[in-house]
Amino acid sequence: MPALRTRSHAIVSASAVIVTLLVGGCASQRPPAAQTPVTPAPPAAAKATPLPAPVKPAPVEIKPTAPTRYVVRKGDTLWGIAEHYLYSPWNWPEIWYANPQIKDPHWIYPGDVLTLYYVNGKPRVSVTGGPRVNGLKTVVLKPGIQYEKLPTSEQRIPIQTIRPFLIHARVASVEEMKNAPHIVGSSSGQLIFGNGAHVYVRGLPAHPKSAVYDLYRPGKVLRSPKTGKIIAHQVTYLGDIRIIRDQGPIATGVIEHVTEAIHAGDRLLPHNKQASNYTFMPQAPRVKVDGQVISLFNALSMVAQYQVIVLDVGSRQGVRKGDVVALEKKGRVIDDKYASPGESHSVKLPDSRSGTAMVFRVFHNISYALVMSSTRPIEIGDIATNP
Structure with a gap:
């Protein structure tokens, strides 16, 4: 059975007689023009036929999956909408509640927001939003994910x-x-x-x-x-x-x-009564740092990003919580076979950057630091200096 009455595939009628209501069409933007029904006269010889006894309507049963809020879309049929709410779509007039504050309250338009609620225990559906209610274009919001790169200057501390x-x-x-x-x-x-x-x-x-x-x-x-x-x-x-x-x-x-x-x-x-402070403000050291990595946690020979190291500098050397230090590997000493006359054959290569670390706990001559970045494994003996 078709779902709704419409002209030019336009509008859903919500309060007409049930047979007329379920005849042909889709939701659209403009209601059909009013028509004057023509009722043919009965034949002269016809006798009046008694009407059948009225049938008590079955109680309206709302589906447990019925949406509390539904936005009518172009192409929706009244039947399809009714099926969202009812096991028996033909009972739609029993729950549709006309909205006297809006134009054409007996019709459903694309963009109308339908809301299911209860009055004295009886279900009702009415138009509570959309272009006809607030005069604004209805926008259907959908959840989504937006990705943004964090500024390179910001470092999140695990x-x-x-x-x-x-x-x-x-x-x-x-x-x-x-x-x-x-x-x-x-x-x-x-x-x-x-x-x-x-x-x-x-x-x-x-x-x-x-x-x-x-x-x-x-x-x-x-x-x-x-x-x-x-x-x-x-x-x-x-x-x-x-x-x-x-x-x-x-x-x-x-x-x-x-x-x-x-x-x-x-x-x-x-007893350590110091309250834990999880706030860290990365900063450049205010003093010249001349330290080394002297111990590693949870590792035998090397660590990398987000692992903890021990430095041989602390508050006595002016190191503060939050100080960021550069980690460097000592340059090797090599033999230059191609040295010119008068040049030394023994050459020390420059120190090379291997990562950065942030100090998070400071003692007198010792500090704990978290490796924030590493391009090569961090090892005992690596140099800690100003970044």
Whole structure:
């Protein structure tokens, strides 16, 4: 059965008698001209036929997939529109609600915005937008993706990469580790201590300023590449300990927040109360940087972009959080077989750029930096200088 009445494939009638409503056509831009129906006279001999008994209309059933909002498009048929809402499209007049505030409220035009709503539990569909309602051309918006290149001067910092290094990761000086209090054992005689264990601590000051300490274990020794001397210990965070009794040279503490198994000999360092600051402003160093890469994290021999390195310069050398340094490889010394008379055959090649790094954690003589770019693998011994 055709879906709608229209002339010149134009308009959808929404409130005519149901048989007339479902006759031929598509939605378009202009309603048909009004027509005066002509009813032929019945034959003189014909007798009046009684009308059939009225049938109670079936309840209108809205599809669960019916759109709350629908924009009429050119070529839509009333039947097709009704099928979006009803299992029985012919029941459309039961839900169509004429809009007295608009011209030709009994017709549906391309661009009309149809809205489904309920009044006293009964479904209604009416025109709530489109050219006839707001006088503006209807634009159907569709989701899309737009790609833009970020300015090359902006660098996004992968916080998830450096977060573990912002709170508990630290280095300790030789003197600090030498004088740090340490665990000597427990009342139970266990060799490994976990969360909640009561342990004995030796070396605490007579009147400690805080009851909470961080537990660390000495790790990699960091040496100056220039002098070969130890400048710091890279220490591993193990957990926290709370001192519950401080009597005499041996104190009692309870281990809290364990990240690794704790042994006798593990050291207590002052609790790090510094709040994590995830804001970084890359900047040029304000001092002449003369450093080297002395250690790598999560790597044996080389790292690349978004990996962490350790530099042998820190606050003592004027390095600040956010300073960007250039990473360079030392030029090799080669033998120039074609040297002119009077020239040295031993020639040192210029240093060459291998990447850049941004300092994100600064200690006294040490700093942690994140490799932001790399054209070649970054290795221990690479030079850190001004970019």
